Amino acid sequence: MADQKKKKLTPVQQEYQQLAQRHEPKRPLVRNFTRAFFVGGFICLIGQGITELFIRYFDFTEKTAGNPTVAVLILLSALLTGLGVYDRIAQWAGAGTSVPVTGFANSITSAAIEHRSEGLVLGVGGNMFKLAGSVIVFGVVAAFIIGLLKTLFTMGG
């Protein structure tokens, strides 16, 4: 794909792009990966802690504690987004904060806050899933295909 795009460029454009690339500061990949690994892990650690709390003090089982744990994480993420802190943590942590469920909550909350000025229905309602929408759509599509495959294979076996 990238090569195909390059072919359409004139030699002058190609030459310039090479020059521009030399001036592009490198993304600090090792630092980004390390931070993402530890922050992502830390969020999971918090999640595990919350699960343990639910099991120990609120009579949940390992199976039923999952849903309230996710709800608490979503609440925390939404709160941090509303307070204007989440995006700052995310600039530092990168994928560490966007991959876990907290990132999903942040994408919905931030879009809802941003479009509040355009009204509740068309603003908040219409835009809240602007970013999260595609995650939901492709999540459902992927689940459907996997479900279909599973059914096919179990039918044969």
Add this chain to the structure above:
Amino acid sequence: MRQGHQSWVFPSKPVILGHAAIGGPFEAQGPLAEDFDTLHGDLMIGQDSWEKAEKVLLEEACSKAIEKAGLRKEQVNFFLAGDLMNQIISASFSARTLAIPFLGIFGACSTAMEGLALAAQLVDSQAADYVLAATSSHNGAAEKQYRYPTEYGSQKPPTAQWTVTGAGAAVVGNKGKGLRITGATIGRVVDMGMTDPFNMGAAMAPAALSTIETHFRDFQLPHDHYDLVVTGDLGKVGHAILSELLPKHNVMVPLQRYIDCGKLIYGDNPNVWSGGSGCGCVATVTYGHLLRRMSRGDWKRMLVVATGALLSPISYQQGESIPCIAHAVAIESEQTGE
């Protein structure tokens, strides 16, 4: 009057009678804070949306520039303004408040100099006595329209730039005391096939080169004619690229005299990545910092080259590359001997 292929020379040398710069909280922490007329501590500026806040910034800049020119708004013949918002609402809504006959213009971040060049042309051709040229940008409003919601946690690469929250305005007149506009070069759209909206500096640098090269050719000026050549918002990345491109194309502008507003406005703050951007960047730095220093006599001749990336969120998503433009305006202080 046309000069060369795509430039204007202004024999009457229209005067910048008043100029003003308004900034937001982040600009107030920058090294140029002293040069703003008004700085706001609140990004919302007491309004209930980013868009309304941007409109207030622009209105304030206009009123301040008219006031500093010693005029009343009824005396201003035309108002030329533009901004980054869809349908240039900040400019149109400010024009509603000001009630000055209005021409909306769009050149993305090059709007500031597009407006100033046109204002000088109108005054020079006696189509107007006083023209107000202004532009604005707002970090929240621009992020919302071009990228993600402001509170969305996405990591930006080191080539990204920070949209300036600010507005700048200038009143150009046919007589009076002040800095004078001697010429302008209208840029052509240059597209080097760059597609990364998080690397605008690299996309816009060739447009700046094209305009600077043409300016010197059209006016047949030596490359060291200006005490200062300023680009709009190329940032650190674009500044480095243009510094390499200029000598490569035999435009021997002394590189120590070449600066970039996007690099100046926030100094070395690492949180803005490559530097400042947006219509407000070149507008506030020029109408605040640079013109003030020129009035103090720090420089006699200056060429301001405002650069603009003419993309939209839709064009980018449809895989289009980023077309860019740059307009140059030459400003001289009165002391310059003819």
